[in-house]
Amino acid sequence: MGRDFLKRLNWVDAVLYVLRIVIIIAVIYGSYNTIMAGKYSSEQWVGLIMSGLAQGSIYALIALGYTLVYGILLMINFAHGEIFMAGAFTAVFAAEGLARAGWLETPFLATISILLLVLLAASVSMMLAVILERVAYRPLRGSPRLVPLITAIGASFFLQYTFKGLYGSGFKSYPLVPMLQGGIPITANISIPRVQVVVLVLAIVLMAGLYFLVEKTKIGKAMRAVSENKEVARLMGINIDRVIVFTFMIGGALAGAAGVINGLYRPQGVNFFMGFFPGIKAFTAAVLGGIGSVPGALIGGLLLGVFESIGPNLVLDGLGIRGANQLKDVIAFSLLVLVLIFRPQGIIGEKLAEKKA
């Protein structure tokens, strides 16, 4: 193998191999330094991992929208982050109303109001996703690959600034829900914030529902058939347009739900630009897990969340980089680029690189 391998190796591959090795060494060296220095206690690590998982489950919910659409249309719905924003931004007004009415005080009413908010955001995002598909994407089916992508980028900015015009440019915060405050003690000195557990559970329940829908129902079967081969699916009597609209509906609904969950989890509040970066990160999660695969989105989302959360402290700190915590996004985007370079088929994806990437 040795000589053949060397013969086939061109200089770009050589550069990429060196890059691979450098990154692996840097990660190992940085982590080793941090762990040996013992700068962070185990409680801190558990805290970081838990917040990473909670954030990751939100990424996973958004990632599902990318994965489902990419699986069927082979297109990156660049405006998906804005669909997520639309649900969250609209529901914040309802949340304020519910808070004024005192519905968030008692656990029972708070549970109902959270479900109501999720439902509201999901329906707003769903509607927007369907409109987007109908107006912007459907007429472009079958055109060169870059055309729908550019359309999606345009739609993304159009939606951002539409919502800026509608709801204003300021940040709006979701009201605090007393039920979600406080922590759940695990051991004597480790306790997990309750809100993180709720976020994780909600996300996993929604995803399990989706998995059931895709794997066990008739429309799910139709979706899988369309993603396998559109023409043959059409010959089998499947209404492709309906399946595609349904896919956008589910993706949009999950993104809207993720919007409310995100609002409850992160106190920074929502504004019109909130969807852009989570959107790209969720796409990273989808690629990381293997685009087109539902469990892949979950795995990718959680992994990305954890990497992003512990990466700065574990790796960058160990490499002696200052202000490592500002570089969370750099970790996420580096992961995006590295996955696209080295494993575009993702962790559990099949070898589709030629056809789909």
Next chain:
Amino acid sequence: MKLNFNTILRVGALTGFAIFYLAMVGMVETFNEREIIRDLLEIGNIELLTLGQVLMILPSMIGGYFISRRITPADGALSGIISGVLVGVISAIPMVILIMAGTTFPNIRDMFVSVNPTLMEVLSLGFSRQDAAFTGAMILAAIMIFSALDGAIVAVLPQIWRRAIINSAGWVLGIGVMSELLNQIFSTFRDYGWIERDTVRLMLQSGTVKPAFAGFIAIVAFLWPLVIPYIRTPIQERYQTATPAAKTTTNYVGYALLMILLLGLPWLVGRFLSDVLVTISLYVLMGLGLNIAVGMAGLLDLGYLTNFAVGAYVTGLLVSTGPQGIAATTAVPEGFFNLWMLIPISLLSAMLTGFVFALPVLRMRGDYLAIATLGFGEIIAKLALSDALKPYIGGAQGILFVPKPVFFGIELTNPEQLYYVGLAACLFMLYVTTRLFNSRTGRQWGAIREDEDVAAAMGIDTTRTKVIAFTLSAAAGGLAGALFATKVGTVFPNSFTVIVSINVLSLIIVGGMGSIPGIIVGAAALVGLPEILREFAEFRFLIYGALLVTMMLTRPEGLWPSEARRRELRGDDDEPPIESTTTAVPAD
């Protein structure tokens, strides 16, 4: 007479939604501050005519025109006009509801910030008190129906009159909106003594067009399409029948006149507009650069800000007299680097960056490439802001004290002088781009854009070709960055966000991918307009987004397309070129 209620309902609903949308995102209110004609009429407590008011009636007018054009050929002019009126009625319904709701429940503004008393005042034409709101709503509805009727009537006129009317309205609107520009130019002319203050006063009043002048424009623009065939046709015929040598001479004279105009431009338009021109030239430069990757080689690069940032930071570090500058950190004396050294250095460093970032993405295609480059761009943007690199490039504070470039002992301080640097850079890049386009490499890029696998099978070294595309494309970005740093005098990390990449991408797509005049037009429209009109700046990205989507849906080849790209995207390869030229002219 026959009425197609289905179509009427659909067009009416769309029109109504358009007006409703413009009001809800705050465009009507913001644009209401831009007067088009000064004191045209005063009705009650409102004054005509502002851009906001035009925005309120324009959709119904277009709706009426559109449906009338569609129905008249089959069902006769009367059906067309009545359909137009019905479209106006339907489109007025959402506005009536909006006015009634907005005045009855003022709390709506807690959610929809644009539904505020000012908007109500504008929409209901001053009748926004609760008891009078209904009157206001009805007046607005009447105006909208009347505009739809206008549109419908214009649509049934013979073509030549229709053109004359639309031309006239378009010019009045255009000059009214751009009256600020006119004002700037006139004030420069006044400084030279080319024009009297009183002459300007006849036309403009506090920077807005006067009714009489608007009438003059309207009449000239009305007559223009009626007269122009008699002027244009003989000239065109003479040009076409001329000998090749005479044609070449004519072309050279044309280029020479254009060159003289370009050279004199900053002295004609004044300081403020020269500054805008410098900004436009930077974007033309970046557009030409990104065009190499996107338009010629088909590589959608969303991380163009990287090259821009590298050019700016390298320049900043080399010439800054502040703490980050090379003069403070090394033994290099202050002012060591002059313009002639700076430009190649920033160009080369951007090319190096382009080369390095090209390597990992060579194996990716289409959308994955776009996302990966977007990722690179964001990494660079976040790193520039971070504390990690603060000791070297200044972190969030950036690099201060970047002096102006010195050119043969003259310090280029004012925008009129900087414009020439920008112009020279653009012309240089223009030359490089056109030469590349017609070169072997240019054809290889074309082949890769069409089909990478086939190109590789034909023996094109795709790796090498793509690397060249990225590297050369980066060069223009670096140059633009260097000029930007010297123009602004500081290098702030906040100037380098994804917005820059989107700006550049939008302008090459709106202008026409791969088309060089398209890029110049795109830069002037997308970068110049928001600089001149403050109101547009607020809705800049809303309009960009809408433009990108509409362009892709209706004219993916751009406003001023290149021949190859048009054939490719329209999919009419087998038609002769003559045919495709006629299809690209918008059907009247």
